[in-house]
Amino acid sequence: MITIGVTGGIAAYKVIDVASALKKLGYEIQVVMTKNSTEFAAPLAFATITGKPVITDMTDGDGEVLHIEIAKKSKIILIAPATANIIAKLRAGIADDFLTTMVLATKGTVVLAPAMNSNMYTNPVVQENISVLKSRGYLVIEPDSGVLACGDVGVGKLPDAVKITAYIKDLNDKPAVDQDLLGKKYLITAGRTVEAIDPMRYLSNYSTGKMGYALAEMAKDRGAEVILVSGPTNLTPPAGVTVVEVISARDMYKAVHENYTDVDVVIKAAAVADFRPKEVQAEKIKKGDDKLVLELVKNPDILKSLGDTKKNQILVGFAAESQNVIENATEKLKSKNLDIIVANNIKEEGAGFSADTNIATIIERDGTVSFIPKMSKKELANIILDKTKRGR
Numbered sequence: 001m002i003t004i005g006v007t008g009g010i011a012a013y014k015v016i017d018v019a020s021a022l023k024k025l026g027y028e029i030q031v032v033m034t035k036n037s038t039e040f041a042a043p044l045a046f047a048t049i050t051g052k053p054v055i056t057d058m059t060d061g062d063g064e065v066l067h068i069e070i071a072k073k074s075k076i077i078l079i080a081p082a083t084a085n086i087i088a089k090l091r092a093g094i095a096d097d098f099l100t101t102m103v104l105a106t107k108g109t110v111v112l113a114p115a116m117n118s119n120m121y122t123n124p125v126v127q128e129n130i131s132v133l134k135s136r137g138y139l140v141i142e143p144d145s146g147v148l149a150c151g152d153v154g155v156g157k158l159p160d161a162v163k164i165t166a167y168i169k170d171l172n173d174k175p176a177v178d179q180d181l182l183g184k185k186y187l188i189t190a191g192r193t194v195e196a197i198d199p200m201r202y203l204s205n206y207s208t209g210k211m212g213y214a215l216a217e218m219a220k221d222r223g224a225e226v227i228l229v230s231g232p233t234n235l236t237p238p239a240g241v242t243v244v245e246v247i248s249a250r251d252m253y254k255a256v257h258e259n260y261t262d263v264d265v266v267i268k269a270a271a272v273a274d275f276r277p278k279e280v281q282a283e284k285i286k287k288g289d290d291k292l293v294l295e296l297v298k299n300p301d302i303l304k305s306l307g308d309t310k311k312n313q314i315l316v317g318f319a320a321e322s323q324n325v326i327e328n329a330t331e332k333l334k335s336k337n338l339d340i341i342v343a344n345n346i347k348e349e350g351a352g353f354s355a356d357t358n359i360a361t362i363i364e365r366d367g368t369v370s371f372i373p374k375m376s377k378k379e380l381a382n383i384i385l386d387k388t389k390r391g392r
Helices: 010-024 043-050 066-073 084-092 098-105 118-122 124-135 161-173 210-221 249-260 302-309 325-335 377-390
Strands: 002-006 029-033 076-082 109-114 144-147 153-157 185-190 195-198 201-203 225-230 242-245 265-268 275-277 296-298 314-321 340-345 357-364 369-376
Touching: 002 010, 002 098, 010 029, 010 043, 010 076, 010 161, 029 043, 029 066, 029 098, 066 098, 076 084, 076 098, 076 161, 084 098, 084 109, 084 124, 109 124, 109 161, 118 124, 118 153, 124 225, 185 210, 185 249, 195 275, 201 275, 210 225, 210 377, 225 249, 249 265, 249 302, 265 302, 265 377, 302 314, 314 325, 314 377, 325 340, 325 357, 340 377, 357 377, 369 377
Parallel strands: 002 029, 002 076, 076 109, 185 225, 185 265, 225 242, 265 314, 314 340
Antiparallel strands: 144 153, 195 201, 275 296, 340 357, 357 369
16 A cells, blocks of 8 residues: 655645556555645545545544554555655654654655755755655655745755656565665766867767666665766666766766765766866867867866775775776776776677676775676676675
């Protein structure tokens, strides 16, 4: 059973469409509403759609300990909209109504869909509360940006019913995974970086981001809180992951260091451009002579900067090589103060950027070398994540 907890935000009426969509997919839906939420959406609408009475009070249930019964039956509890108030109460363990009491009693997965004014959402107190709940295993559907009900423009919109329904369906249909990374925070980089030459040209590489996104998805599924710093890709970020989008190597350097001190493990799977044009032309470069000379300068070495400043973090790097794979990767492991390096021979069939599979050699700080045969990138991701556990 999927239980939907509706709280007192202006977006409460939008959740009627979520309940309807999930019901049409064949799921058993129970709706629980706080007193304030009934001012924004009618319980009768939810009851008509779900075919079940809506619970609004601790006294509902004809003498049953109904909050315990619903908590036991719920595979997933979706709280939408999740107001700043309900987020704070859940973080503090307050149980002063049916919804909060039920959540404390459940062994199911709790998903929050925050929706509020952008100033409230970005307030450090709210962000800290969300971060703590994520570390405890709560999942969060990140809010959208746009024009809010109050007229402000910014982050804080409840995602549309299609997005929320797809998230819940994927979560419900996914087989149970051991939550062995619960309470840990991972920073994972993925994709390529792009260095502008002029308004329409750039320097980049062939990375698709598939390996980094697989790592982010598997780490999230195993209970970790994941920050995914992603360069441009054509991929959809895994649900429940905090995504920081970047373009250039310098953008990625900044984003990584802003989050570095607060994480347990960093996995640098992005393919970062080593060089950038010294000057970016303000106008499109026109055809002229037969030759065009670009003066390049070095980009900051993100991985080395992390190795130089790391304290208790586990640091994992990647080495895409075309020759002397083990020798080059081992040198990179040592020179950048890594704990683990994952080396690929990009010329080997099934190990390239665009493939859904990978072939790897994993080298650890203690000299352990593991040869990984061709397998899916998600399978390899789990092997890498296993090694980050042993590296602690």
